[in-house]
Amino acid sequence: MCYGFVACSCLHKATLALRCQETRSTSGGGEERRGEERTSGCTHARTHAFGALWSCHLRCQSFFQFAVMAVDHLSGERATAQFDVEVMKVYLAGGQREHEIATRMAQLVASDPIFSKEDRVRLARKDLYKASIRKAGHAWKTILEKGLSEEESMKLRHFVDEPTFTDLHWGMFIPAIKGQGTEEQQHKWLSLAYKMSIIGCYAQTELGHGSNVQGLETTATFDPATDEFVMHSPTLTSTKWWPGGLGKASTHALVYARLITDNKDHGIHAFIVQIRSLEDHVPLPNVTVGDIGVKFGNGGYNTMDNGFLRFDHVRIPRENMLMRLATVTKDGKYERSDKPRQLGYGAMVFVRQGIVIDASNYLSRAVTIAVRYSAVRRQFGNKDEPGELQVIEYRTQQSKLFPLLATAYAYRAVGFWMKWLYADVMERLKNNDFSTLPEVHACTAGLKSIATSVTADGIEECRKLCGGHGYLCASGLPELYAVYVPACTYEGDNTILLLQVARFLLKTLSQIGKVKPVGTAAYLGNVKQLSTQNCKVSQGHEWSNPSILLEAFEARSARQAAAVALRLARGSGSEADFQENTPELVESARAHCQLIVVSKFIEHLQTETIPEGIKEQLMLMCNTYALSQIVENAGDFLATGYLTGKQIALAKDELKHLFDKIRPNAVALVDAFDHTDDYLGSALGRYDGDVYTHLYKGAFKESLNDTVVVDGYEEYLKPLLTQNLWGPQSKL
């Protein structure tokens, strides 16, 4: 029984009321869609359909809420789950405490209208930016007001869920000062930064220079006469370009520039430069600064003021150079400290660990939307059964969707391991043990590279898996892609990072017999054995054996690395030779990184801390990830001679068996990511699966629907329709 039906009987309401009634008597989605409508005719809807519908719609919001709360189109899906979703939620959150904090912060954000994301894709840039700095400030106020811990504050910002200047202030400006500033400098600047008396950004990239930091052109020339540095942008290409928070918000910038003393270039160093007045926010003299313009996508990074910055001989005190690792004395003498530069590696591992966890998070959001929608959406039928089939039943859909689901789980597991790795590195650094650093650097660089690339492509794949509706911003997916894809470029371009991994692999191979490879490269010690023994799989189910999977990845990676090393050994050994083989080197590095993910996921599942109730599902995710990677990269496994075409066919068959095991758990497996409807911001990915009601409802928020007759009709459409193109009313 639905009370809304009595209060208002226009077409729209009647349909919804009916939906509500029907879905109460049936479980699962879809059955009610062809139900006939019992409206007896709504007079105001008949006289002026759109306007009436709209006003009626407004009046009946409360009914709408009621109708919405009452359905769960996915309850049938949830009933088939074979594990305890709540246990999985806690596991994925990283523990009970983390889960509790996340839940609380998600609710805090969802319940505060200032943090609403509702209009984000509809706002013009200026309004979007204004709303964003408001949210950033409001988040800070909330943090102070509620006395949130650092962990809680980070979670709060996480759920506010849009890029903003404070990301750079907390995530780059402050850590850089911590890492590169002397104790005195830290005391001075951090005390200001911690209370946000200054807003800082991180100005490294230039218009003409990205990944190659050594190519930066901005200069900081020491003038002993005044004990100052003169900051200068000598060319157009030296313009700082891209730093987030620089364009409109920051008062200070951490500027990377070539240090010049006495006509000598000492390379790139960091300087703190005030760029805006603390009185009125006006840029300081000789500082040219602004926003670089609109970026990819609706919402997305357009909430961020990525900026440009030029200096025309701007003077700063000598003390503004960060001097922990190198100093310039009052008389212009340059000295490098003898502190090991490796000390900075801890921060790098920390950042990359965060990026991999982030990748898992973003991918899991896209997968949640696509899995839920695929369970709601129906299309075509099976000749043998009546009605249309849920899209999630189709093998073509499963073969794209389920591997992505498994990947989100795999990256979560790898993220957990990287947390341990970070702790391990920090411990070693404390004891001046730098032995594992090359391996750690290669492994984290590689994981950053593949996790971000796979995630960006995966989000877009999920969008495509939602068919036409995925193209609507109401799906939440266009924004998600737009906001995520820069991760492939920042913190190291992904191709360049893979080449660094490749160099490490080459070096490791060249030292076999002399130096024992460690950690994630240890398998290379067995390169000979891995190069000769081929896979023994002869039946499909063997492909679900972790040790068989692991060996396959080790063999493929070892063989690819050995093959490219051999090619290089036969060459001249020149840099040009290396360049010539970069495509193969990149492939080899990617193979190594995929192995790391597989091996760490398997390793993780062998620890004792995983509750038994969810272990089976995690193993299913692990096997699905590994096997789908084998199928996807079949060319590598075949070309190295480790697998045969027959074994690949068996892998494909086994994968289908795994998909059958995932199918009844699919919705529960995404529920376990615990994304709230507010955080997902998607009509397609709603928890209750009430997709169509919310797509339809969403259309009424479109600004073009503000008026019945569209703005521009008189000037541009009417002259057409009335053949009055040259008439006085026409503005064509």
Added chain:
Amino acid sequence: MCYGFVACSCLHKATLALRCQETRSTSGGGEERRGEERTSGCTHARTHAFGALWSCHLRCQSFFQFAVMAVDHLSGERATAQFDVEVMKVYLAGGQREHEIATRMAQLVASDPIFSKEDRVRLARKDLYKASIRKAGHAWKTILEKGLSEEESMKLRHFVDEPTFTDLHWGMFIPAIKGQGTEEQQHKWLSLAYKMSIIGCYAQTELGHGSNVQGLETTATFDPATDEFVMHSPTLTSTKWWPGGLGKASTHALVYARLITDNKDHGIHAFIVQIRSLEDHVPLPNVTVGDIGVKFGNGGYNTMDNGFLRFDHVRIPRENMLMRLATVTKDGKYERSDKPRQLGYGAMVFVRQGIVIDASNYLSRAVTIAVRYSAVRRQFGNKDEPGELQVIEYRTQQSKLFPLLATAYAYRAVGFWMKWLYADVMERLKNNDFSTLPEVHACTAGLKSIATSVTADGIEECRKLCGGHGYLCASGLPELYAVYVPACTYEGDNTILLLQVARFLLKTLSQIGKVKPVGTAAYLGNVKQLSTQNCKVSQGHEWSNPSILLEAFEARSARQAAAVALRLARGSGSEADFQENTPELVESARAHCQLIVVSKFIEHLQTETIPEGIKEQLMLMCNTYALSQIVENAGDFLATGYLTGKQIALAKDELKHLFDKIRPNAVALVDAFDHTDDYLGSALGRYDGDVYTHLYKGAFKESLNDTVVVDGYEEYLKPLLTQNLWGPQSKL
């Protein structure tokens, strides 16, 4: 000598002036970037940098124009070309006449400020839409004013370059009436539509029903008492959803609905329904219509009013059903005509031919931008040489970029062939010869599918190949992707189309020995031979032999098709069995389609109409396309046993040789696509390669830069900086 330098000497101008002077004395890009600046200090710039720069910038626009016109950073690249670009332009345009029309229409659009795309990514939806209907109307006025031919009109709209309601009016509404209307109906409706006295759209897709047309729920029930049809939307999911032009512009809709007479459902038929008043454009009674909301990306399809539409028992005259293929008489009798339904295939081939040509065009735009920018951008160096290297020199860049360049050429060649195919089909239909239709249907469905998928992914790949700057809308690439990607969904979802191809392949194989396969499926007649003979390549250069390439694609496709056919033959033959094998079926269909592209490109180059001066480059493109597809799909070629790992390695080596041949011609090969700067709308893809000047210049158009201190500072930033979060000025 640069006069601008004299007129204004602020920092910005000085730098540009210097660039201008220097680039005149050097050729090629990049050399001047480190040139030291000779400004003697501009006082107004020093006192209030931003504002002064801005006003100065405005005053000196004329200088700026001059500076811009004077450089060509890519002249060095053009000097190394080994073919006549002008000849290639004419070839790619499809002939001298086509080239002339395209050039003239491109200029016409570029010179008319109403058609400017400048602000597109910066406008809020309402303003964007308004500007778009103005352009559409202005285009129509221009067509009438200049008396343009149909061909010229199409080109004009092509260069206006944004989706708008007239696309559907001319491209779907009118053709559907032509195809499905009786002569009388055509006369009535087309006479109105041709002069735009009515605006029509094509309302097929519903909220709950996309690709499965038979699942549509809208009903058209005949009422013999009044000789009318009653149009009705019985459920929420029956709401028409997505039709372009429906949301705000159209007066009429071609509505697909279930025809019901005397309680009998006759399936889906087409009806013309007026939805808005021709007097005041207000929706008619019982019609609920509006725009469905914001879509993916900046600009993009947001210029289009994709709409929703609901009917509450709307009555239309019986004559409004299009009755060429089926009729309903006054007394409600339903009759199917005996006209062969295949007659509609001609239109389908025509549309798909256009889509493949379009794919080539869109991909070529992205490739033009990425190639030119890769030649301008420099990054890192080769230890053996001074300075940074052009990004286009890197093998990793080439191995992604050059195959896409070759693909754009390949699709162009296939497009030419499809034009012939269309003429052939029309000729056969005239003679009631339907023998080739199944093959034509499969081949065009498959080509539509792979061309659009590859192009969408290729555009995004080009964006990524432009590094960080590709993420700026100023690159032109975000808009290009956003506007193109729906092509993967409309006119048939790409996965569903491939399954149709697969069904055709299965049927063809099952008839071998009984029916001789024709056209693009002819090779399947040799399936036995192709399944047993393996590739003979033992040296890299053999991979540049067209017949070797062709055989490889034939063998792989025949083997994949035979393998999946065998799997199905061993099964129960049920629909469920087919579903179980859909991933393999899709792969097999894709292999078949890649073969078609390769074979048609090779065939095309063997015709005599290609001028000798460009034939070598076209063969280079053909070989690059084919070989890169082999490397990319190595898994298939290896798994079927046709190639060995060694042969794949040789293919990779040969591909690098091809890249070396492309390298000196790369910029000329994209110049030949003949895209004007106006059409490309990209700072990165400019003809003159003056990338950085235009990125920098572009930033000044950003609305956030309208004021020195950003809107929102007082309420949201100042309270933070002054620790006055709870103060009266704070709105946090």
